[in-house]
Amino acid sequence: MALTATMYRFRVDLSDVDRGVYEQLDLRAARHPSETLRYLVTRVLAYALSHQDGIAFTRGLFEADEPALWVRQPDGRVDHWIEVGRPAVDRLHKASQRAARVSVFTHEPPELLRREASGARVHRGNTIALWTLPLPVVTALEGAVDRSTAFTLVRNEEQLYLTLGGRTHEGTVTRAALVDPKA
Numbered sequence: 001m002a003l004t005a006t007m008y009r010f011r012v013d014l015s016d017v018d019r020g021v022y023e024q025l026d027l028r029a030a031r032h033p034s035e036t037l038r039y040l041v042t043r044v045l046a047y048a049l050s051h052q053d054g055i056a057f058t059r060g061l062f063e064a065d066e067p068a069l070w071v072r073q074p075d076g077r078v079d080h081w082i083e084v085g086r087p088a089v090d091r092l093h094k095a096s097q098r099a100a101r102v103s104v105f106t107h108e109p110p111e112l113l114r115r116e117a118s119g120a121r122v123h124r125g126n127t128i129a130l131w132t133l134p135l136p137v138v139t140a141l142e143g144a145v146d147r148s149t150a151f152t153l154v155r156n157e158e159q160l161y162l163t164l165g166g167r168t169h170e171g172t173v174t175r176a177a178l179v180d181p182k183a
Helices: 037-049 089-098 110-118 135-144
Strands: 006-016 021-031 055-057 069-072 078-084 099-106 129-132 148-156 159-164 167-172 174-177
Touching: 006 037, 021 037, 021 055, 037 055, 037 069, 037 078, 037 099, 037 135, 037 148, 078 089, 089 099, 089 110, 099 110, 110 129, 110 174, 135 148, 135 159, 135 167
Parallel strands: 006 148, 078 099, 099 129
Antiparallel strands: 006 021, 055 069, 069 078, 129 174, 148 159, 159 167
16 A cells, blocks of 8 residues: 655744745645655745745655746746755756756755766756755754644844744755856
């Protein structure tokens, strides 16, 4: 018997001062049986920090040719391809050929992915945004996730503030290009 996905609901009060985005998000995210909770919360944080009209969770782990999130045009063109974790460099190469913009959100040390990419051929690798989320924020959300979780998320001058259960967790969100443009 095949295992099925588990649905989670996230209510996010988002104030992204850096981008001028202020929204009340009511998200439903399916967690694949092989997906870790940390990966799930990273997907949710990536959704909030990339929020714009048309953003959507994809079938992700159920579909090898789809990212964790994307923004698509009605005709199917991909405006923004958003990966989570530590995707394979060849996957990012293909994504940058398909999409106008590619981003990766990770909670791992960015040097690992940048090192892998430095010796590989990555189409427009210097334009792929590598966002590193602060581990204390990811860990706090991971530890509080229930089937229905509500929290406040504020980004201001690349500082991230996550408030849940009356406690605020914070850290710096860093952005770098996947491939050093000078290389």
